Amino acid sequence: MKNTLDKIGILNISVFLIILVLWILVFFVHGLAGAVSWGLLKMFLPFAGIVAILSNLVLLLINIKKEKPVIRRVFALLLCVIITFPLLFTMNIIPFAYPINAQNAAPAVTAIWPLKEETVVGWGGDTTATNLPHVSWASERWAYDLVMEPYDTGNTDLASYGIWDEEVVAPVSGTVVEAYGDEDDILPNTEDFKSQEGNHVYIKINQTGTYLLLNHFKKGSITVKTGDHVNQGDVIGRVGNSGSTSEPHLHIHHQRQDPTKTLILIFAEGLPLLFESTDANPMPIKDSVVIPNSQ
Numbered sequence: 444m445k446n447t448l449d450k451i452g453i454l455n456i457s458v459f460l461i462i463l464v465l466w467i468l469v470f471f472v473h474g475l476a477g478a479v480s481w482g483l484l485k486m487f488l489p490f491a492g493i494v495a496i497l498s499n500l501v502l503l504l505i506n507i508k509k510e511k512p513v514i515r516r517v518f519a520l521l522l523c524v525i526i527t528f529p530l531l532f533t534m535n536i537i538p539f540a541y542p543i544n545a546q547n548a549a550p551a552v553t554a555i556w557p558l559k560e561e562t563v564v565g566w567g568g569d570t571t572a573t574n575l576p577h578v579s580w581a582s583e584r585w586a587y588d589l590v591m592e593p594y595d596t597g598n599t600d601l602a603s604y605g606i607w608d609e610e611v612v613a614p615v616s617g618t619v620v621e622a623y624g625d626e627d628d629i630l631p632n633t634e635d636f637k638s639q640e641g642n643h644v645y646i647k648i649n650q651t652g653t654y655l656l657l658n659h660f661k662k663g664s665i666t667v668k669t670g671d672h673v674n675q676g677d678v679i680g681r682v683g684n685s686g687s688t689s690e691p692h693l694h695i696h697h698q699r700q701d702p703t704k705t706l707i708l709i710f711a712e713g714l715p716l717l718f719e720s721t722d723a724n725p726m727p728i729k730d731s732v733v734i735p736n737s738q
Contacts, residue, residue, distance in 0.1 A: 452515045459522055462488075473543050475700065475712050478581035481541055482709045485533045485579075492526030499523060532579060538571035540578035541713075545569060545585065545726075550651045551715035552697050553725065554614035555675050556735035557657065558589060558606075558682075565590045565692055568728030577696070584713035585726070586696030594690060599630050601684055604691040608661060609682045611693060613673040614718075615655055617646040621703050624665035628683045631690040640694075641686020644679050645702050653714055656702055658694040659686050 468480040503516040532539040545551065556562070565588040568574045577586035591605030601607050624642040629635050642660035644667060647653075661683025667673060684691040697716040705711050717725040723733040 451518050455515065455518050455522055458526075462522075462526060470542050473547070473712070475710075477543070478541075478712045479710045481581045482707065484529045486709065489527045489530035489533070492523045493530075496520060496523040496527065535575060535579065538575055538579070540569075540571050541581045541584050543581075543584065545715040548584070548712075548714055550653065551717055552615065552648060552651055552653065552655070553717045553719050554655070555612070556718050556721050556733060557611050557614045557693060557695060558591075558609055559612065559735060560591060560609060562606075562733045562735070563590050563592065563594065564588075564727045564729055564731040564733060565594070566729055567731070568726060570728075573729040580709055580713070582698055582709050582711040582713045583696050585715045586694065586713070587716070587727075589693045589695070590690070594692075596690075597632065599632075601628060601631065601691060604631070604684075606682045606693065607684070607691040608664075610678050611644075611657065611660065611680050611682060613646065613675055613677045613679050614657075614695070615646060615648045615650070616674045617648040617650075617655070617672070619644060619667050619669055619671045619673060619679075620647050620654070620701060621645040622665050622667050622669050622671070622679075624660055624663055624680065626662060626685040628662050628685050629688070631684065634687075636685070636687050639687045639708065641688065642680070642683060643686075646673065647701070648697075653697060653699050654702055655716075656694075656696055656698065659683055659688050659692060661685070 465480040465484055468476045499516055499519045503513055506513045506516055531537040566574045566576055567587040571578055577583040593605050622644050626637050626642050640658040643658045646655045648655055660680040664681035667679050682691055682693050697714045699712040699714055720736040721733050723731050727733055
């Protein structure tokens with residue numbers, strides 16, 4: 444046993460055990476521990492792995508040239524490849540959803556539709572085929588991006604998009620834990636944004652104590668403030684194009700943790716979000732046309 448440890452190296456064994464624990468938390472434990480582990484595996488460790496691959500290659504070549512044992516370096520290289528591999532998930536080269544299903548994530552919340560007019564689901568649902576940008580992250584596992592005709596036109600005129608300046612209503616009753624509306628709207632298909640979420644409203648849901656996040660509001664349009672209580676159907680703002688967004692749309696998702704107290708937004712546990720009072724499936728998928736009932 445001691446000879447094996449000496450050959451492979453205590454550091455390599457320790458790193459292997461840490462990575463193994465992180466994957467166990469992701470696949471079998473879930474919750475906040477799984478969400479944080481998934482964020483580390485996808486976003487942070489792969490870049491350390493790339494650096495480690497390069498350094499270990501150099502050390503391996505040195506060992507070969509000096510005719511020294513190479514088992515430790517070979518093991519380290521394999522380990523670095525394993526650490527770097529999830530970068531393919533992050534870049535969506537290999538589509539992969541955060542490994543949990545809606546039946547095992549609770550509580551689910553059923554809300555009313557956040558828009559008053561006919562809407563198209565740009566991204567939504569439970570699979571990589573219908574909701575690729577979201578399901579690959581623990582925090583946004585059941586998130587939606589909503590648009591209206593016309594959309595995806597490539598036009599640089601914000602007002603030419605159907606959802607631009609549409610009223611957004613509170614899908615749930617609860618307390619606003621954060622409302623921010625001072626960020627500029629950006630031109631479609633540009634990356635000149637100041638924050639990922641842009642102008643936003645975060646609501647602590649009365650029913651569950653969990654949180655609903657709505658992003659990309661139009662600058663200056665938010666009609667609520669932090670600490671306000673809102674009821675389902677109250678107008679809370681208008682759709683804009685602030686934050687990291689390719690065109691005007693409304694992003695909405697449900698999570699367990701308070702986003703104002705989360706150090707990194709992806710370190711949160713996403714929860715199912717269903718809708719009632721529409722003509723569509725409670726969890727509408729990509730390209731679904733949703734007509735809300737009278738609210």
